[in-house]
Amino acid sequence: MSLRSTAALAAAALLAAAAGGCGVTEADTSGPGYVQAGEAFWDDWAVPEGTVLLGTPVPQDLAAPQEGLPENPDAVSAQFLLTEDPYTAVRDLAAQIQGHGLRAVTAPDAACGADGDFACDLYGIGGDGLTKVAASFTGSPNPDGDDAHPRLDLEIGAWTPAFPRSDAWVDFTAPEGESGFDMPKLDAADLDAGTEVPLIGRDDVLGEVPEGARLLAPLYNPSATYGVHAVFFVEDGAGIADIEAMALAASTGERFPDADPVSGGHVAHRISYDGSAGGCGVELTTVPTGEAVTAVLDVVCD
Known part of the structure; x- marks a missing residue:
């Protein structure tokens, strides 16, 4: 194939990508996590x-x-x-x-x-x-x-x-056919290490997704005011300390005693901070999954 043909095909691919989603690279949800x-x-x-x-x-x-x-x-x-x-x-x-x-x-x-x-x-x-x-x-x-x-x-x-x-x-009667809902694309760039983790609704940034970790879903605000919900897949255990630091940065009250809830053989560790009196309630729950850890950070602010 000539260089001219290769260049033409590359240009066509770029145009198709732009037309199909403005450069969005759709996240792969078939892999680990x-x-x-x-x-x-x-x-x-x-x-x-x-x-x-x-x-x-x-x-x-x-x-x-x-x-x-x-x-x-x-x-x-x-x-x-x-x-x-x-x-x-x-x-x-x-x-x-x-x-x-x-x-x-x-x-x-x-x-x-x-x-x-x-x-x-x-x-x-x-x-x-x-x-x-x-x-x-x-x-x-x-x-x-x-x-x-x-x-x-x-x-x-x-x-x-x-x-x-x-x-x-x-x-409950299960619906038939299709809902007509327009399913959005899941942008891989929103999940990678280095992605900022903010308090959505405020300008505060709690930290970044650490190296050796990634988000499994985009961040969102679980509060009527401001906050953040994040689900991390952590393959390098060193990243847990960075996520714990985010929980501390979001906290406005005292740390409760840690808990270790167990259900059906699933064992978790939970860190939580008091969010009463108009502050931010914070929970960070980590659950081992084979050689990795699922970490769920939930910050809900009044």
Whole structure:
């Protein structure tokens, strides 16, 4: 092939890339750090079709006694990226809930669909009336930090902290067809080492994604004011110290005693800071996953 032909092909490729996404290099969600659709991730629960699990389920320490509830719910939370039309994942999860002998329900008059943004809430109720599964699907076609990349937040346990028991549920009907939601591209450049980790909604920068680590999903603000939620995949353990420094930089109150929640063989370590009196509540949870660590940083400010 001549140099002229090679140059022409290169120019055409650049034009195609520009036309197809303004130079965005779409992140590869098939590699380490992501658990693929159909794979078991907790007991016999499988990653829903149309999603990938970020890292690993995270044990939740919900052992504080509450009247009428089990003392040890053995609960986990899990976060997923949506990779296909959201209805694909909604249908799959609804079928799994029913396959586990649970009643699939939602709140009265709750919508499940896209009106620009996408939203859908789904719960699984046991014969004892307790909410065993709580799922929230959310997403914006143009995420900008305040709105996360389309995701599924899932909790599974003997009971879940959100609505452990309710008499107001109505049966959930899984949607058919496609939602019409415009799925955004996931830019690889937003996930790499060196990416700034700010308090979204403020000018403060907590630090950078350390070398030997990367984000599994874009950063977003979990607060109505300012904050940041980050899920790191850390392959070099030295990076954990940098992430702990970010948690300290975001803190406005005293550090609580560290916790080591355990659920179903999953062992975590949790650092947290008091965010009362108008400050920032901070939690950093690390969970080993083979030779790497999943680290979830959650900063919610009043």
